[in-house]
Amino acid sequence: xxxxxxxxxxxxxxxxxxxxxxxxxxxxxxxxxxQMAQPPLSQSIRKLEDALGVRLFHRTSRTVAPxxxxxxxxxxxxxxxxxxxxxxxxxxxxxxxxxxxxxxxVPDVPIERLLSFLDLMRAAxxxxxxxxxxxxxxxxxxxxxxxxxxxxxxxxxxxHEGIDLVPLFAGEQLAAFLPKxxxxxxxxxxxxxxxxxxDLAIFSRANDPALHDRILATVGEAGxxxxxxxxxxxxxxxxxxxxxASGLGVAxxxxxxxxxxxxGSLVSRRSISPxxxxxxxxxxxxxxxPRNLRMITESVRAVADVLxxxxxxxx
Amino acid sequence: xxxxxxxxxxxxxxxxxxxxxxxxxxxxxxxxxxQMAQPPLSQSIRKLEDALGVRLFHRTSRTVAPxxxxxxxxxxxxxxxxxxxxxxxxxxxxxxxxxxxxxxxVPDVPIERLLSFLDLMRAAxxxxxxxxxxxxxxxxxxxxxxxxxxxxxxxxxxxHEGIDLVPLFAGEQLAAFLPKxxxxxxxxxxxxxxxxxxDLAIFSRANDPALHDRILATVGEAGxxxxxxxxxxxxxxxxxxxxxASGLGVAxxxxxxxxxxxxGSLVSRRSISPxxxxxxxxxxxxxxxPRNLRMITESVRAVADVLxxxxxxxx
DNA sequence: TAAAAATACTCCATAGGTATTTTAT
DNA sequence: ATAAAATACCTATGGAGTATTTTTA
Numbered sequence: 001x002x003x004x005x006x007x008x009x010x011x012x013x014x015x016x017x018x019x020x021x022x023x024x025x026x027x028x029x030x031x032x033x034x035q036m037a038q039p040p041l042s043q044s045i046r047k048l049e050d051a052l053g054v055r056l057f058h059r060t061s062r063t064v065a066p067x068x069x070x071x072x073x074x075x076x077x078x079x080x081x082x083x084x085x086x087x088x089x090x091x092x093x094x095x096x097x098x099x100x101x102x103x104x105x106v107p108d109v110p111i112e113r114l115l116s117f118l119d120l121m122r123a124a125x126x127x128x129x130x131x132x133x134x135x136x137x138x139x140x141x142x143x144x145x146x147x148x149x150x151x152x153x154x155x156x157x158x159x160h161e162g163i164d165l166v167p168l169f170a171g172e173q174l175a176a177f178l179p180k181x182x183x184x185x186x187x188x189x190x191x192x193x194x195x196x197x198x199d200l201a202i203f204s205r206a207n208d209p210a211l212h213d214r215i216l217a218t219v220g221e222a223g224x225x226x227x228x229x230x231x232x233x234x235x236x237x238x239x240x241x242x243x244x245a246s247g248l249g250v251a252x253x254x255x256x257x258x259x260x261x262x263x264g265s266l267v268s269r270r271s272i273s274p275x276x277x278x279x280x281x282x283x284x285x286x287x288x289x290p291r292n293l294r295m296i297t298e299s300v301r302a303v304a305d306v307l308x309x310x311x312x313x314x315x
Numbered sequence: 316x317x318x319x320x321x322x323x324x325x326x327x328x329x330x331x332x333x334x335x336x337x338x339x340x341x342x343x344x345x346x347x348x349x350q351m352a353q354p355p356l357s358q359s360i361r362k363l364e365d366a367l368g369v370r371l372f373h374r375t376s377r378t379v380a381p382x383x384x385x386x387x388x389x390x391x392x393x394x395x396x397x398x399x400x401x402x403x404x405x406x407x408x409x410x411x412x413x414x415x416x417x418x419x420x421v422p423d424v425p426i427e428r429l430l431s432f433l434d435l436m437r438a439a440x441x442x443x444x445x446x447x448x449x450x451x452x453x454x455x456x457x458x459x460x461x462x463x464x465x466x467x468x469x470x471x472x473x474x475h476e477g478i479d480l481v482p483l484f485a486g487e488q489l490a491a492f493l494p495k496x497x498x499x500x501x502x503x504x505x506x507x508x509x510x511x512x513x514d515l516a517i518f519s520r521a522n523d524p525a526l527h528d529r530i531l532a533t534v535g536e537a538g539x540x541x542x543x544x545x546x547x548x549x550x551x552x553x554x555x556x557x558x559x560a561s562g563l564g565v566a567x568x569x570x571x572x573x574x575x576x577x578x579g580s581l582v583s584r585r586s587i588s589p590x591x592x593x594x595x596x597x598x599x600x601x602x603x604x605p606r607n608l609r610m611i612t613e614s615v616r617a618v619a620d621v622l623x624x625x626x627x628x629x630x
Numbered sequence: 631t632a633a634a635a636a637t638a639c640t641c642c643a644t645a646g647g648t649a650t651t652t653t654a655t
Numbered sequence: 656a657t658a659a660a661a662t663a664c665c666t667a668t669g670g671a672g673t674a675t676t677t678t679t680a
Contacts, residue, residue, distance in 0.1 A: 006441055007403045008613065011326040013645090027660060040646045042661060050610045053440070054407055061653045061659050072409040076402030080395065087391030088322045092369055094387040124321055125368070295366050298323065328670090342635060355671045357636060362669095376634050376678045 007051050012084065014048040015077045017041055018056065022074045025064045035306075089126030101128055101296070104135035104143065105153040109281055110256040113169050114153070117283075117307060124299040137208050144286045150293060151300065156282045157210035165284035168304045171277035172254035176270045177244050184250075185268045192224045192274075199249030200226040201240070204233045214279055219252065222276045226250075241267050254278055322366050327399065329363040330392045332356055333371065337389045340379045404441030416443055416611070419450035419458065420468040424596055425571040428484050429468070432598075432622060439614040452523050459601045465608060466615065471597045472525035480599035483619045486592035487569035491585045492559050499565075500583045507539045510587075514564030515541040516555070519548045529594055534567065537591045541565075556582050569593055 017034060021041070024030040031041040049056050056070035066074065105114060118130055135143070140152030141160050153168060176190050184194055200219070205212040216229065232243045244251045245266035255269070283304055285297055332349060336356070339345040346353040364371050371385035381389065420429060433445055450458070455467030456475050468483060491505050499509055515534070520527040531544065547558045559566050560581040570584070598619055600612055 005331065006400045006439055008439075008617070009610075010403070011328060013326060016320065028658090036645095037647055038660075039648085039662080044645080046661090052403060052406055053608075053610055054409075056406075059660070060655090061661085062655055064660085069406050069409045073402060073406040076398070076405060080398055080402060083391065083395055083398070085321045087388060087395060088325070088367060090391060091367055091371075091384050091388040094369075094384045124323075126321055293368075295324075295368055302323070343633090351670095352672055353634085354636075354638095354673085358670080361636090374635070375680080376636085377680055379635085 010048060010051045012081070014044055014051075015081055017044050018048060019074065019077055019081065021045060021057065021064070022066055022070065022077075025066075027064065085126060092126065092128070101130045101150045102143075102148070103130055103132045103151045103153065104140040104149050105132055106137060106140075106155065107134050108155075108254065108257070109153055109169070110172070110254070112256075113281070113307075117153075117168065117303060120303040120306065121299065124303060125296060128296070137211065140284070144284060147286065147289075150285065150289070150296075152284045153281060154208075154284070155211055155279045157208065157214050157279060160284075162287050163284050164287050165282040166301055166304045167280045167308050168283045169281040169307060171280045172256060174252045174272065174276045174278060175255045175257075176272050177241065177251040177253055177257065177267045178270065179245055179247060180266055180268055182250075182268070184270070187270065189271045189273050191272065192222075195250060196225045197227055200229045201232055201243050201249035201251045202229060203240075204231040207233070211279065215252070218276055218279075222274050224276075252276070325363060325366045327396070329359055329366075330396055332359045333363060334389065334392055334396065336360060336372065336379070337381055337385065337392075340381075342379065400441060407441065407443070416445045416465045417458075417463070418445055418447045418466045418468065419455040419464050420447055421452060421455075421470065422449050423470075423569060423572070423593075424468060424484075425487070425569070427571075428596070428622075432468075432483065432618065435618040435621065436614065439618060440611060443611070452526065455599070459599060462601065462604075465600065465604070465611075467599045468596060469523075469599070470526055470594045472523065472529045472594060475599075477602050478599050479602050480597040481616055481619045482595045482623050483598045484596040484622060486595045487571060489567045489587065489591045489593060490570045490572075491587050492556065492566040492568055492572065492582050493585065494560055494562060495581055495583050497565075497583070499585070502585065504586045504588050506588050507537075510565060511540045512542055515544045516547055516558050516564035516566045517544060518555075519546040522548070526594065530567070533591055533594075537589050539587075539591075567591070 017030070020034050021027065021030040024033060027038050027041055027045075031038040034041065045057065052069075052073070054069040054073075055067050056073055058065045058067050114132065118132070121130065122128060135149070135152070137152070137154040137157070140149060140154060141163060143149035144152055145160075145162055155171070156165070156167070159165075176184075176195070178184055178198075184190055184198075187194065202212065202215065219226075226249075228249075230249050232239070232248055240251050240253055240257065243249075252272070257269075283300060285293070285300070289297065332345070335349050336342065336345040339348060342353050342356055342360075346356040349356065360372065367384075367388070369384040369388075370382050371388060373380045373382050429447065433447070436445065437443060450464070450467070452467070452469040452472070455464060455469060456478060458464035459467050460475075460477055470486070471480070471482070474480075491499075491510070493499055493513075499505055499513075502509065517527065517530065534541075541564075543564075545564050547554070547563055555566050555568055555572070558564075567587070572584070598615060600608070600615070604612065
């Protein structure tokens with residue numbers, strides 16, 4: 001009932017900062033982990049100490065060590081933050097409001113990348129339910145616009161009206177895929193000279209015109225020429241591998257495709273030089289999405305930011 | 316380890332706001348209780364709901380009702396805040412740093428007032444140890460300046476170099492104290508005419524010259540004249556009562572003095588008209604007090620603010 | 631229509647960033 | 656000499672205030 005509150009000015013933020021520093025025992029590293037600069041972290045810790053009236057760390061310019069009070073505080077703070085997260089998760093659930101997020105994803109995003117994204121989202125939004133469906137970019141965009149999809153993941157090729165997007169993953173390196181017993185299979189690395197007598201097998205332009213064009217442009221700019229370009233209605237990695245194995249031509253696809261297919265015994269993967277990469281993978285959403293998605297979208301931005309910097313190797 | 320945090324932007328502040336609203340179920344009252352305006356409370360609650368992705372209250376312009384999610388959240392938030400307070404208290408203790416606060420207080424501050432102040436301070440600073448000592452203002456000031464006293468409580472009479480202070484209590488109403496069988500004891504209320512043939516008994520000017528002068532000035536301005544002013548080295552209420560009982564003269568002291576003395580049977584207390592009041596009671600500290608007192612001083616300011624508004628009746 | 635919540639704006643406190651200095655090894 | 660924390664300074668987000676509008680019992 002008293003209007004006077006204990007430890008005014010101390011916020012969850014300070015607790016998180018404290019815990020990070022307590023674990024790292026190094027202002028620079030803790031700040032990096034918190035994705036902030038070192039000076040504001042110093043200031044925040046000092047402010048926390050002031051608010052508590054207790055010194056939490058004994059520091060010299062070489063060492064940071066928790067004081068007795070710091071250890072006591074850490075003991076309390078850890079479960080406190082955990083309880084907070086639990087409270088949030090529980091509340092989200094009980095609301096039933098955070099209806100399942102429908103996420104569209106093009107088939108050629110490596111499964112590990114997709115999973116590392118979903119993992120981080122679940123960490124940021126404990127209550128969230130996700131339902132990932134395989135959709136081509138055009139389908140994704142129209143569903144984002146009519147509200148039957150919350151987020152879409154595809155390779156960037158062009159902008160769309162009413163759609164916001166941020167980079168999620170860097171473009172993957174491309175490799176050449178050719179039939180096992182192809183004459184070029186004996187070489188480790190293939191270049192423009194090797195490929196100029198080959199046919200390029202690529203997904204049908206109708207599937208995703210903008211991406212199709214962009215890839216062909218990239219190929220041209222990198223100095224590659226092909227005898228012909230053959231379109232195939234390939235959607236999955238398996239389709240591509242089969243087309244290659246059946247002699248349609250050489251495919252240029254991300255390195256990771258080898259692992260994703262059971263056709264590994266039928267096709268060979270070879271590096272190419274000069275290298276090329278796919279357009280970066282982006283995540284998109286409707287600009288006018290309902291208000292209850294705003295914060296989730298903020299998390300999406302944050303997660304995307306982390307993934308783009310650290311890569312999906314984080315797991 | 317993940318840098319992505321759950322429910323970003325939610326701070327303890329929001330939890331406090333939420334709980335206040337959950338209990339009041341009325342934005343206006345909750346805001347008042349939180350000592351803030353209503354619109355920012357609306358905004359904060361909305362922001363909290365956004366961050367959680369869940370509606371916590373169902374509101375019309377007439378009613379505010381918690382949703383199911385709101386009830387769930389409240390269940391979590393209550394112990395969470397309690398744990399936080401406990402964590403702060405524990406940490407303060409363990410640090411041992413919040414060395415006992417030495418608080419000086421002049422003798423004529425009513426004990427209830429002093430206690431209500433100490434209560435609120437303990438609420439705001441759970442770990443705090445207080446040691447109150449009876450000191451005259453001059454002594455308090457010099458000890459504040461040399462750092463052997465953290466806070467001083469006295470009646471305002473003048474400013475001092477290097478000393479900050481804020482009002483703590485309004486000045487008390489003065490009453491006249493006279494011997495039980497004094498000729499004026501038959502009257503209920505005494506005025507200037509009654510007292511002009513009396514001697515005024517007052518504490519020695521040497522004790523606190525500024526306050527002494529200020530009281531005499533107040534007496535004069537209120538239109539009171541006395542036959543003479545007699546100084547006595549009185550310090551405690553008991554001293555004053557004894558001086559009065561022994562016939563030194565009439566004393567003008569706060570109403571509450573009657574209760575504080577066991578000399579009640581020897582002296583009578585009478586209201587005076589026109590009324591006079593003591594200078595307000597202030598709490599003071601050294602402007603250059605050590606950094607670990609800064610936050611406590613902030614609490615002192617806050618507590619003083621509340622007490623001055625609500626009065627010590629709060630208990 | 632009246633009480634209460636939501637909006638619209640304004641302001642300022644402060645969180646956080648950058649550049650630099652201090653300090654201890 | 657160097658790595659790391661502290662300090663100084665700056666910017667800008669957003670928390671909180673005042674005035675006003677909208678809403679529904």
